[in-house]
Amino acid sequence: MALIVKKFGGSSVATPDKIKGVAERILREKQQGDQIVVVVSAMGDTTDELIDLCTAITDETHGREMDMLLSTGEQISIALLAMALKKLGHPAVSLTGYQAGIRTNENFAKARIVNMDPARVSQELNRGNIVVVAGFQGVTPGGDIATLGRGGSDTTAVALAGALQADVCEIYTDVDGVYSADPRIVTKARKMKEITYNEMLEMARLGAVVMQPRSVEMGKHYGVPIHVRSTFTQESGTFIRGEYTMEEREFIIRGVTHDNNVAKIAILGVPDHPGVAYKIFSALAAANIDVDMIVQSIRNTDKNINDILFTIAKPELNQTKSIIEQLGKEIGILGVIVEDHVAKVSVVGAGMLGSPGIAATMFGALGDAGINIEVISTSEISISCLIRADLVQQAVNAIHNRFFPEKK
Template sequence: MALIVKKFGGSSVATPEKIIAVARRVLKEKNSDDQIVVVVSAMGDTTDDLISLAKAITDQTTGREMDMLLATGEQVSIALLAMAFAKLGHEAVSMTGFQAGFTTNEMFNKAKITGIAADRVRQELNAGKIVVVAGFQGLTKNGDITTLGRGGSDTTAVAVAAGLKADHCEIYTDVDGIYSSDPRVVPTARRMKEITYNEMLEMARLGAGVMHPRSVELGMHYDMPIHVRSTFTQEPGTFIREEYTMEEKEFVIRGVTHDTNVAKIAVLGVADQPGIAYKIFSTLAEANVDVDMIVQSVRAMDKHIIDMVFTIAQGDAPQAKKLLERLKTEMEFSGLMIDENVAKVSVVGAGMLGNPGIAATTFGALADAGINIEVISTSEISISCLIELDRVKEAVNAIHARFFPD
């Protein structure tokens, strides 16, 4: 007997026909004594439709009432999916976030789960029913309905799996696993059988879009294996877990990612005094501008003048520009350059710690392709290079070919 939590996203349940297909698939893959919890998102465009309704009333589409509104989306899909199971001959029961025991804090629209009391879910499972749980929602201790924000339904699935001590949590999505690179960019990208939580988090941070970091962090915290699979195929998918169990250990890196939502900012000719970096980055932090790669360089001709180069998300660029221009009244610098014509390519892998050849291989691949590296940054399990935007596809393929030969 296995206890498995399966999560299907909005595109998997976009129509009544697709809902029936999901129910059919779950029943087909279920062994007779398995206990199954299915977590679903709202159908297709439902959430967007609800947001449009709210916008027809007010500009103020945040706060408590927005969650009251949006939570109905998942409530519709759980009811319909439970009906589909019944239609196919298997007892099922749907549960909203609060019925499934999810309590959250009071941060409406992006609430954090503070607890899960899975008694009712367990009781229904023990009664032989498939339990269908609404993703993305919970209840505050005051009894207000909340939604979990981005990545919410995946997080619901991993949380309920952790609460039930499930064997694992399956996330069904429109791709069939985690790839060594984005297959739309790198046709030879390999699907991984396994990847560690840490690697997955680093890949997500560096541009891989399949999994939201939040659910991976939760999986890591509770050591709950996450199995990423395709809704539309029977491929084996990828397990995200604490450590490798299989032969793929042989690859020192797990993936080559890229991120084009990057702007490079250069604050030029700053007098090198203590507190300069603090002033620049605290100003940005106060305005919630997230800074990524940072390089401070000293000019050969004048050791008291430095250039400060860093990257931010492109959407933050106009605000950063305004904030830095205002700083000019408080500190001296000779120029400010903002360049959106850049992209970041990264290699990720737990195996690179203590393996200096990886950086060399990466830089070598870019050099051989004639691609200039503007900024380099490293973490324990990744190396990132800022390059010219137009060459990002070439760069990712060049690096990928070195680490994953055919």
């Protein structure tokens, strides 16, 4: 007997037939005595259709009203899934985010969960119901509906699992687990049986798109195991948890990731005196621009000038460039070079701190493939290299082959 939270995304419930399929699967997997909470997203294109209605009315952004509108999408799914479960003979009840006790702040369209009060959920479970909860939404202190933004339904599921002290939170998705690299790029990528929250967070930060970092953080906070698995198969996927349950880990490196959404800015000839770097990066922070890799190198010791190189997300390139050029006039620089044909490849593994030579192995793999490294950055559990964008596939494969040699 276990308490299990399952989350199904919009493509899993896109049509009435798919909803019936999800209901059948839930009942097929349910063991005697299990308590089940199901979190669902809006059906397929519903959210887009609602956005279209909004666009036909106004070009302005009204967060509160938009959330009032969008939250209907999940409300439709939960009602239909509860009906499908009842039709199959199992008692079920649907609950909105409000009814399920998901309390958020008032940051409409991207609200954060501030508190969970799942009393009604527990009550319905104890009555023998499968409880179907609307993902992506909660209620503000003022009683307004707020949506959680991107990855919101995963966050709902993990937060509920945490608050209910569930045994596991199962995230059903269109991939069957977390891979050692993107399987579309690396044909020999391997599915991981387990990965830690920190490794998953680092992989997400470095370009892996399986799980939104928010829900992984939520899982880490509550210590809830997250099971990422396929909607299409019965197989087990990947468990994300605090530590490994198996005695021996096969690989120190858990994954090779890549990120093409990178642009590089080089500021040439920056005066080398205190406070200049602060001036540059606080101006970017004020504009809400997230800076990733940063390298400062000495250009000319005689003239006391340096070069500063950093990376940002591609869509912020133009804004960044104009801020830097503006600032450059003020502090006096030699020039600005921007470059968006770059990409970042990374290796992630919680064990690399205690395993020397990981960096050397990675650089060696790239070097042997003839790929030049432009920038290097490291964290406790990752190493990243900036390379030319057109070499990404080759780089990821070269690194992956080195860390995940084929079994004999």
